[in-house]
Amino acid sequence: MSRPLTLHPDRLLPADPTTRAAARTLYESVAKLPIVSPHGHTNPAWYAENQPFADPASLFIVPDHYVFRMLYSQGVKMEDLGVPRIDGGRIETDPRRIWRRFAENFHVLRGTPSAMWLAHAFHEVLGIDERLEAGNADAIYDHIDACLKRPEFRPRALFERFGIEVLSTTETPLDDLRHHRAIAASGWTGRVVTAFRPDIVCDPDMPRFHADVAELGRITGRDVASWDGYLAALADRRRYFIEYGGCTSTDHGHPTAFTADLPRHEAEALFRRIMAGDAAPDDVELFRGQMLTEMAAMSLVDGLVMQIHPGAMRSQNELVKRVFGEAKGDDWPSATDYVHDLKPLLDRFGNERDLTIILFTLDETTYSRELAPLAGHYPALKLGPAWWFHDSPEGIRRYREQVTETAGFYNTVGFNDDTRAFLSIPARHDVARRIDCGYLGRLVAEHRIDMDDALEVAHDLTYRLVKKAYRL
Amino acid sequence: MSRPLTLHPDRLLPADPTTRAAARTLYESVAKLPIVSPHGHTNPAWYAENQPFADPASLFIVPDHYVFRMLYSQGVKMEDLGVPRIDGGRIETDPRRIWRRFAENFHVLRGTPSAMWLAHAFHEVLGIDERLEAGNADAIYDHIDACLKRPEFRPRALFERFGIEVLSTTETPLDDLRHHRAIAASGWTGRVVTAFRPDIVCDPDMPRFHADVAELGRITGRDVASWDGYLAALADRRRYFIEYGGCTSTDHGHPTAFTADLPRHEAEALFRRIMAGDAAPDDVELFRGQMLTEMAAMSLVDGLVMQIHPGAMRSQNELVKRVFGEAKGDDWPSATDYVHDLKPLLDRFGNERDLTIILFTLDETTYSRELAPLAGHYPALKLGPAWWFHDSPEGIRRYREQVTETAGFYNTVGFNDDTRAFLSIPARHDVARRIDCGYLGRLVAEHRIDMDDALEVAHDLTYRLVKKAYRL
Amino acid sequence: MSRPLTLHPDRLLPADPTTRAAARTLYESVAKLPIVSPHGHTNPAWYAENQPFADPASLFIVPDHYVFRMLYSQGVKMEDLGVPRIDGGRIETDPRRIWRRFAENFHVLRGTPSAMWLAHAFHEVLGIDERLEAGNADAIYDHIDACLKRPEFRPRALFERFGIEVLSTTETPLDDLRHHRAIAASGWTGRVVTAFRPDIVCDPDMPRFHADVAELGRITGRDVASWDGYLAALADRRRYFIEYGGCTSTDHGHPTAFTADLPRHEAEALFRRIMAGDAAPDDVELFRGQMLTEMAAMSLVDGLVMQIHPGAMRSQNELVKRVFGEAKGDDWPSATDYVHDLKPLLDRFGNERDLTIILFTLDETTYSRELAPLAGHYPALKLGPAWWFHDSPEGIRRYREQVTETAGFYNTVGFNDDTRAFLSIPARHDVARRIDCGYLGRLVAEHRIDMDDALEVAHDLTYRLVKKAYRL
Structure with missing residues (x-):
């Protein structure tokens, strides 16, 4: 005899009756709001081709x-x-x-x-x-x-049934965005945008870095052997992503949060060493760090919101990597230092009101120690939601508890599902809404915030902040 | 139509009815106790001059x-x-x-x-x-x-209305304590004491270090070009603070918790290098570390309680510092290591029963990993309350949850408001009392402590421990 | 008039009535299960001699x-x-x-x-x-x-009264297991096994390292001046522990989690330097790291489960160590890095399905950042329970909250009392059962798990997982 599968309407809300009643009121006010999915890894071909x-x-x-x-x-x-x-x-x-x-x-x-x-x-x-x-x-x-x-289970039907207002996929600069163009040309009203993730041509440790940079040159017709040409090629592709993919954001998945702000001639010399395969031991990290600052500079020009996802040591199981390849569940978070690593970038651009840099972390110790103090000061900084291993009930709860008192609610940017599992999208957004409303419900039950204010905040966390931060 | 502002009598107490009832009983027993404010940054001129x-x-x-x-x-x-x-x-x-x-x-x-x-x-x-x-x-x-x-809104009237039994300000060794002397001479019964914060003459990174050390020599008539004269001048000012400012504590705001215990001749040579502007790269940190140990040695003589507030990288936004100066909300906590950094100080003085060193942290990861194990062993060590960014409902709750099981309640020292915002003093003490009673109320509701014991502990946390630890 | 001492039947269960009812149901289902104590430090002589x-x-x-x-x-x-x-x-x-x-x-x-x-x-x-x-x-x-x-208060009577099904002590490779043999020979039915803790002969920083290695050679008749002889001697003693002490596990208490996997000739050369007292500064740490990998290799042969307890800086109070000796409450946890330090061991053996390595930590920041991601991937890894300072209600609760979402329940191994305080054994297991059931009760009350599944998990956490992981 099998066991029943049910979804209780109060699931994930705190059990205390006063708190739950407040949380339920809040949750009901946001449960049916459209899904805004500003960052994720679903396959745009699904929406373009709409195959089962x-x-x-x-x-x-x-x-x-x-x-x-x-x-x-x-x-x-x-x-x-x-x-x-x-x-x-x-x-x-x-x-x-x-x-x-x-x-x-x-x-x-x-x-x-x-x-x-x-x-x-x-x-x-x-x-x-x-x-x-x-x-x-x-x-x-x-x-x-x-x-x-x-x-009714094809991708477009599900997209509509899930109430997705807009969803972002993630592509490399070499992508021709054929699926996004096909979606646009199809007349379907679903809004699928792209995000610009240039790691393969900005991180010299990437396995095909040199070939991919060469391809970047071919696509853009720029001389990517020169620093100026390389940067111009990246700027070209950003414009292309904006024009043909509805792109509003970039994404950077570096092993650390290290940034650099080198004088032009040093950056140029570094680029030459990297391209010549003549890099000193620290050059690769230095180059990645410099590229974050270059990307921020471009964002000030073209308006793309910048996401930084640092701190994952990826594909660490040698056997699994050799046999099955990358991203097979063997990626390890490690301790991440934001206050020292981000200083060059923040000294250069942290006070810019027209720039938005969204920070993520896999190291929860940085929530209250580093990220909330930084985001509660710099106009350019916002905090992304609990990420990856921490996109979970306890993880989202810890995020709110450790971030809010120093960064407030208004330096956060709503939820990211960040998923390649299409059917999990409504589930993930629902979990985040429930946990956020549980947190707010506790503040109400403890008389730390009034219900009318909490209702506004719940709407902000679910819908308004993400639209504003990602310019969607 | 504006929205009502109310303060619920049960605010900040846990919502579960059993826990709240216990917490309320505890809170009511301490709500009206006098405020003891052993560390803060209000302006003594307010109490001396009593201007609106x-x-x-x-x-x-x-x-x-x-x-x-x-x-x-x-x-x-x-x-x-x-x-x-x-x-x-x-x-x-x-x-x-x-x-x-x-x-x-x-x-x-x-x-x-x-x-x-x-x-x-x-x-x-x-x-x-x-x-x-x-x-x-x-x-x-x-x-x-x-x-x-x-x-009734002038400083002295508010001081009395707030029920402040004693309040400490913080002054540098160059301060003449005119305001504290004026308060004493005025016949007003409010008790305002000073704390001795020597960073400007103990930390060579301070912008006016050399000029301030020279001024220290001038004030005391000591030859501050010599190590002995410099130390004697500091001891003089400590005595002056005790005599004219009711001082019972020192305060040290170093970037790290690093301490050193050099042989006399090495300390002397280090001092000479520092004063000659001939310091090697690590000398500044070494000197700060040595000075913590020197200050502890003086505390054993004159009885001043020692506070260490490490781990803030201050004034990190270059633009803000250049335009607006120091302490403009751009101070970042960073990871702090107590177990290695404090060892020289603890090897020298950790077992002294007549010395009290109160440790603070901005790195919450050290509560359970380092600070509670240290304070639960060394007779000289006590733990200061949740500090700065962590002086908040969630922050104080985490402090109790992460510190108590290993350090107990009796190696903590009650609450510090640590504020320059005079009108926030009763609010901050009230928040701390409510969160502490909420924590104790949970222990009672979970049958981990009996109510009669909890009532004693609540009184200790609110009033007795701070008086004892700070010798007030 | 003295104050009553009572133990409330619902102690340590969450106060919210719905959560408590669920937790009580779960607790009652496991409260009377036998105690399996797979790791501890009680004295085997107590059970062998059964003196008051x-x-x-x-x-x-x-x-x-x-x-x-x-x-x-x-x-x-x-x-x-x-x-x-x-x-x-x-x-x-x-x-x-x-x-x-x-x-x-x-x-x-x-x-x-x-x-x-x-x-x-x-x-x-x-x-x-x-x-x-x-x-x-x-x-x-x-x-x-x-x-x-x-x-009825002699050791064997208490052992039976406590409902202990099996209990492990911990011995060094030089122990002759006379007490375990005496217990076996006595006809008493209590099951007391040993664990193999080779630190004194694997960690060159141990005070009697050279003498103890020599003694290892004497006992086994192996030439411990050679790398092969030394390893063979250790393998001999492991076999002896299995045969005469019912041993199923080893235990390794290193200052860090560092591991190494050197080519044979480098390991041999390192061993020669260590034995010659000719070690370079990093050699001691390297040797300890290499020995963890050697022990894992032996575990694949003889089936012993491997426990690693890293991250304690032991006996740090110089005065206390000099006057009273080791392990006098002056052991400090410090920050521990698992992802980098374990990589050599995991690259070599992490994918082995027949090996079990149980990791412990004193650094709670690693629960969600490192340990849960590692244990949720490598077949060879399991997570030991909250350890030492963290074997406490809040500590165990944090462990479940921070570990479960990424590692699941089934990569954990039940509870260890790890104690030398015999009379505390039932208390410690009871605390762990109550906190685990409180955690599960919250999941039930928040409709995150169904009660029938939670009952299975409670039984697993209390009894089945520890028996399976420790092969008891």
Whole structure:
């Protein structure tokens, strides 16, 4: 006998009745607001081509590193979950068998946000009312598979059903934005914009850096062997992204928050060393840091909002990287220093009222110690929401508790789902709204804020701040 | 229509009814206890001269970096808030216009302790019953302005109304304590003492270090070119502070917690290098560290309690520092290491039962990892309360939750308001009492402490521990 | 009139009625499960010889550094608490006078886990119904002393009364396990196993390192002057521990989490330098790091589970170390870096499904930033419970809140009491069960997990995970 899957209307709200009543009032006022998704990694081809999703396993398991990393940690082989090997070696290709393995191990996700996101997708989106387990794996597989073949489960229909007002994907400067152009040309009213993520041509540690810079030159017709030409090529592509992709933001995923502000001739000499493959040991980090400042300078010209996502050491499991490639759940946060690392950038541009730099962190210790004090002072700085491992009920709660008292609500920018898991988008936004309203409900119940003010703040956190910060 | 401003009698107490009832019982037992304010930055001239405060803007906005930093972060210019420029350049001088700008942006303080402190001062002290906003800015300005002209709003009357038993200001060794002497000579019964803060003559990075050391020599008649004379001059001024300022404590605001305990001849040689302007790169930090140990040695002789406030990188916004000067809301906490940095001092004096060293931190990660283990062992160490950015409801709660289990209650020293905002003093002490009683109320509700013991602890945290630790 | 000592049946459960009801249901389902104590420091001679404990002071105060450190921090001399001096100098030897001093200062433990553990031992184990204070010190002393003379308070009787299914002690490789062999030979059914802790012969900073390595050679008949002989000797002792001590785990208490994976010839050369007393400055740390990798390699062969307890700077108070020796409450946690330090070990063995490495930390900042992401990926890694200073209600709660969302429940391994205080064992396990059930109860009350799933998880956290992880 299987166990019922339900979504309680008060889920994630604090249990104390006074607090819950306040939180519920707040949540009800924002629950149905449109979703603004200013940063994420869904595939724009989905919206351009509007093809059905293939099958339950390739929708929920194979691309979701939150899910397969946890199963891997418990001894399940990635091959058995259908994660492709670089060498094309044998892996499980039957989606139903992958699904069964997932179902057998579903309990290891208990207590994680993945469990909640999946519950929301299964129940709300797909109408499933039993908890997944070995015994009902096949029945649930069949149910989902049948759904996916129906028109109302195609990407555009779901986009509309989810109430997405605008959604950003993320592309590299080499992308021709064909999918965004196709969406625009299609007459579909869904708004899908791009974000400009230049790491592959700004971070010399990227595996194809030199080839990609050369390609950047080819696309733009600029002489990328020169510092001026390289910068001009980047500026060209930013303009292209604005014009053809509705782009309003850039994104920078550096290993640290280090920035530099070199005199022009030193920056130029550094660029030459990098391009000549003649870099000194610290040059790569220095170049990344200089490029953040260059990007900020361009943002002052073209108005793109700048996002910095620092502090992830990526693809750290040598075996997994060799066999399965990058981004396979083996990315580790490490201690991040914002106050020293950002100083060059902030000394140069921190006081600019027309610039917006949105900071993220994987190091929660920096919320109250560094990020909130910085954002509570510099006009150019705002704080992005709880990120990646911390995009979770406890993580979002800690973020509000540790950030608000020093940065206030108005130096934050609402929620990012930051996901490649399309069906989790409404779930993630719903979790954030519930936790934010739970936090505000506690402030109301503790008489730290009046309900009328809290209602305004809830609306701001859900809708207004993200639109304003991302210029959407 | 304006919105009502109220202060709920249960504000800041946990919402769960059982916990709130226990917290309320505890809070009621300490709510009316006198305020002991052992560390702060109010101006002793206020109590000496007892002149009226000038106007609402210069009382609440211009000097309060908590307030103007937040408005600055949201794009308001500091000039428009009346913050003086070093170059004497044009700024807003009409306090009413400053006040209006403040009122228009008041909502950005939601969720911050400043909002609560201001609500308390407006409602409790000034009798305002509407929330400040653009529409009532003038009316509230007029109300406050009229209050300030009345005798019961002069500094001494407020001091008495606030129930302050004793309050400490903070002066440099070059101060002649004229205000403290004037208070003593005036016959007024209010007790205002000083604290000895020697950073300007102990930290070679201070901008006027050499001139101030020379002045120290002039005042004391000591040969401050010699190590012995310099130390003797400092000991002289400590005695002067004790005799003429009722001083019971010193205060040290170093960038790190680094201490040193050099052999006499090395300390002397270091001093000579510093004075000769011939310091090696690490000498400045070494000298600061050595001076903490020298100050501890003097404390063993003269009985002054030692406060260490480490870990702030001050005045980090180059533009703001150049235009407006120091302490303009651009001070950043950074990661602080106590276990390695304090070892020389603790090896020398940590086991002294007659010495009290009170440690503060801006790095909350050290509460459970370093500070509580240290204070739970060394007889000389006590922990100061949550400081600066962390002097807030969530900050004080985290402090108790992270410190108590390893350091106990009895290695803490009650509350410091640490403020230059005179009207916020009762608000800040009230917040601390409420959060402490909320924490204790939770322990009672969870049957971790009995109510009779909790009542004793609440009294200790509010009144007895601070008097004992600061020898007041 | 003394104050009653009671243990409320709902103690430590959250106060909110809905949450408490859920937590109580969960707690009642696990409260009576057997105690599995996979890591601790009780004396195996107690169970082998089954002699009465000597007196209240030598049972509760003299060996408990949690207790005497707190009294020491409040100005009580260690000599007056009967802590032996290395030089044999005069200390208090009358246990009753020690007990009185303890009783006079008992209030300084308020709010600490020691207060709760002692309350549990006094009330539950010894039947005391008054809170200890100066006025009843003698009466309570007499009561405990009388208890200890009765057969039902001898170690084996208490072991059975406590419901201990299996308990591990910790021994060095030089131990002959005579007590474990005596227990086995005695016919007593209590299961007491050993853990293999090789620090004294793997950490060249240990005071008797060279002598102890020589002794290792003597015991095993191996040529420990050679790298191969040294490793073989360690493998021999591991086999001996398995055969004669029921050993299933090793334990490694290094100052950092640093690991190394040197080529064989480099490891051999490093070993020769260490043994020749010819070590370069970084060699000691490098050797410790290499030995963790060597131990993991041996674990793959003999199946011992590996525990790493890094990050304690031990015996840091020079005066206390000189007068009283090691482990006298002067051990300081410091910031620990897992992601960089463990990489060599994880690159070598992290993907092994047949290896279990259990990580502990004293640096709570690593829970969400490093440990949970690592444990949520590597098959070989599991997270040990909240350790030492953090084995407390707030500490365990923070552990669950910060670990679960990224590592899940199933990469944790239940509770360790890790104690040398025998009478605190049931108290500590009870605290952990209550806090875990409080956490789960909150998830239920917030509709984040269903009660039927929570009941399974509660059973897993209390009993099944520890048995599986430690192979007990």
